[in-house]
Amino acid sequence: MSWLRMERRAQLVPQARMAGPVPWVIAIMVALTTIAAAGGLALGNLAQAARAELSGGLTVQIVEADPAERERQAELAVSLLANVAGVEKAQRVADSELRALVEPWLGEDMGAAGDMVPVPALIDVRLSGPVTQAKLRNIRSLLKAQAPAAQVDAQSSWLAPVFSAISSLKWLAAGLVILLGATSAAAVWLAARSALGTNRATIEIVHLLGGSDGQIARIFQRSVGIDALLGGVAGALLGAGAVLLLGQQFAALGSGMVAGGGLGWADWLAIAGIPFAGVLIAMFTARLTVLAALRKML
Amino acid sequence: MTMPEGDIVQFDNVGLRYGAGKEVLSDISFTLYPGSFYFLTGASGAGKTSLLKLLYLAQRPSRGAIRMFGTDVITLPRARLPAFRRRLGVVFQDFRLVQHLSAFDNVALPLRVSGVRESEITRPVAEMLEWVGLADRADARPATLSGGEQQRVAIARAVIARPDMLVADEPTGNVDPELALKLLRLFEALNRLGTTVVVATHDLHLLKNVPESLIMRLDKGRLSDPTGALRYPPRRPFSRIEEEEAL
Numbered sequence: 239m240s241w242l243r244m245e246r247r248a249q250l251v252p253q254a255r256m257a258g259p260v261p262w263v264i265a266i267m268v269a270l271t272t273i274a275a276a277g278g279l280a281l282g283n284l285a286q287a288a289r290a291e292l293s294g295g296l297t298v299q300i301v302e303a304d305p306a307e308r309e310r311q312a313e314l315a316v317s318l319l320a321n322v323a324g325v326e327k328a329q330r331v332a333d334s335e336l337r338a339l340v341e342p343w344l345g346e347d348m349g350a351a352g353d354m355v356p357v358p359a360l361i362d363v364r365l366s367g368p369v370t371q372a373k374l375r376n377i378r379s380l381l382k383a384q385a386p387a388a389q390v391d392a393q394s395s396w397l398a399p400v401f402s403a404i405s406s407l408k409w410l411a412a413g414l415v416i417l418l419g420a421t422s423a424a425a426v427w428l429a430a431r432s433a434l435g436t437n438r439a440t441i442e443i444v445h446l447l448g449g450s451d452g453q454i455a456r457i458f459q460r461s462v463g464i465d466a467l468l469g470g471v472a473g474a475l476l477g478a479g480a481v482l483l484l485g486q487q488f489a490a491l492g493s494g495m496v497a498g499g500g501l502g503w504a505d506w507l508a509i510a511g512i513p514f515a516g517v518l519i520a521m522f523t524a525r526l527t528v529l530a531a532l533r534k535m536l
Numbered sequence: 537m538t539m540p541e542g543d544i545v546q547f548d549n550v551g552l553r554y555g556a557g558k559e560v561l562s563d564i565s566f567t568l569y570p571g572s573f574y575f576l577t578g579a580s581g582a583g584k585t586s587l588l589k590l591l592y593l594a595q596r597p598s599r600g601a602i603r604m605f606g607t608d609v610i611t612l613p614r615a616r617l618p619a620f621r622r623r624l625g626v627v628f629q630d631f632r633l634v635q636h637l638s639a640f641d642n643v644a645l646p647l648r649v650s651g652v653r654e655s656e657i658t659r660p661v662a663e664m665l666e667w668v669g670l671a672d673r674a675d676a677r678p679a680t681l682s683g684g685e686q687q688r689v690a691i692a693r694a695v696i697a698r699p700d701m702l703v704a705d706e707p708t709g710n711v712d713p714e715l716a717l718k719l720l721r722l723f724e725a726l727n728r729l730g731t732t733v734v735v736a737t738h739d740l741h742l743l744k745n746v747p748e749s750l751i752m753r754l755d756k757g758r759l760s761d762p763t764g765a766l767r768y769p770p771r772r773p774f775s776r777i778e779e780e781e782a783l
């Protein structure tokens with residue numbers, strides 16, 4: 239207690255707040271780590287949301303130029319599918335929704351064009367379990383006879399490359415977070431060592447006056463910890479700002495899929511932990527460095 | 537101060553070499569008794585500072601045994617050494633003041649290291665600075681003090697915590713003879729309160745000013761005993777400077 243007071247009254251280690259390299263190194267590292275972690279978490283959420291939505295899904299397209307025939311086969315397919323075991327739901331995608339989907343490519347005025355450019359009828363099928371190759375084959379052969387224009391695709395199958403890309407990115411982000419953490423630790427270690435070098439005389443004097451290793455390490459730990467906290471908070475604000483900005487831009491895309499990639503409160507909580515992890519790493523390395531140096535003195 | 541063996545320091549056949557060099561101290565054996573006043577003399581380079589470093593636990597001997605306050609300090613675990621160092625007051629030959637601390641905070645350092653309450657620090661430190669004539673320089677940094685002023689800060693720091701043993705390396709090397717005597721009186725006052733005092737000096741003038749003192753003399757790393765200081769009970773107190781001058 240009195241040691242803490244001592245530090246307040248008489249700074250044993252001259253503290254040049256935000257002047258040394260430690261706070262800035264920590265600020266940059268925390269900002270980068272925050273962005274990488276937020277990216278990783280968002281990608282994870284995105285993958286999970288999309289997978290949950292699509293894993294039990296099939297799409298049946300009726301590719302038929304003649305509108306009447308297309309309509310007939312579509313109706314037939316829906317009623318056939320409804321009776322297949324394991325199918326939870328088979329529903330026509332409403333024409334209006336379909337138009338909205340193709341509008342960007344075909345232009346707004348679909349009145350005449352809608353008849354001229356044949357748009358396939360879409361049936362959204364939801365299975366109770368995941369889509370397997372066997373189920374897929376089963377449904378294809380069922381439809382083949384009665385609705386020859388039907389094309390059956392698992393929704394996840396055409397998204398598979400996207401999933402694997404997202405998952406790679408997620409791991410890349412995790413790797414980045416680990417690398418940045420290690421780099422921060424190394425940078426803080428070097429900074430703590432240089433601080434130790436410039437304060438070596440002081441350490442030796444306090445040591446000779448009967449200061450214990452714990453006392454001396456505590457002074458450095460606190461000094462580095464305060465620096466790290468300042469840098470960490472600055473870095474976290476910077477990183478969070480960048481993440482929010484990116485999030486807004488993605489939200490502006492309005493795509494349902496990207497919306498699934500938002501950050502929940504648990505994610506933000508994890509991100510808020512990053513600067514504190516930085517402070518802990520800084521204090522821990524400072525402590526180890528000082529103790530190692532002291533152990534060389536009698 | 538209760539010493540089971542009645543001694544405060546015991547060296548037994550101690551030798552010291554720095555690195556792979558030759559021994560700078562050889563076959564050092566002596567006993568220091570509580571409450572005594574010792575001078576350690578010898579030519580420059582004779583090993584006075586080296587011997588004191590062993591005394592204030594800044595250096596391990598290359599061989600031999602050292603007991604302090606009744607405990608073998610050679611085999612003592614590192615973690616227990618700070619408690620021993622806090623019982624010592626040291627005036628380093630090169631002062632070793634903390635450069636970014638004021639004179640006041642430098643003098644207060646041993647008290648703060650020992651966890652003395654802040655309310656019990658201000659007055660004694662101020663009084664001590666007054667005593668060494670630096671009351672008006674309490675806020676000065678060491679770099680802005682003269683050599684003699686720095687030396688007085690170092691002395692004030694060494695005695696502020698009323699150590700069981702005071703170890704002073706050339707404590708009057710940078711001050712005028714008058715001030716030297718005044719500082720010597722401070723050591724004597726402390727000595728009368730029970731502190732064992734060891735002063736390394738080659739200022740023979742000092743010796744005759746402490747009639748009860750005992751003389752240890754280093755010659756090329758070996759100890760001689762002109763006043764019988766190393767025997768117990770001491771043969772007789774050193775009282776006549778002629779004897780020392782004859783050496």
Ligand SMILES: Nc1ncnc2c1ncn2[C@@H]1O[C@H](COP(=O)(O)OP(=O)(O)OP(=O)(O)O)[C@@H](O)[C@H]1O
Binds near residue numbers: 580581583584587629
């Ligand atoms: N750190 C060291 N490394 C190597 N040799 C040293 C070291 N310190 C002292 N010496 C050597 O040990 C011998 C004794 O030195 P020491 O400083 O103990 O002498 P001293 O009696 O205190 O001299 P002075 O009166 O000049 O202060 C000298 O030969 C010196 O060169």
Ligand SMILES: [Mg+2]
Binds near residue numbers: 586
């Ligand atoms: Mg010396």
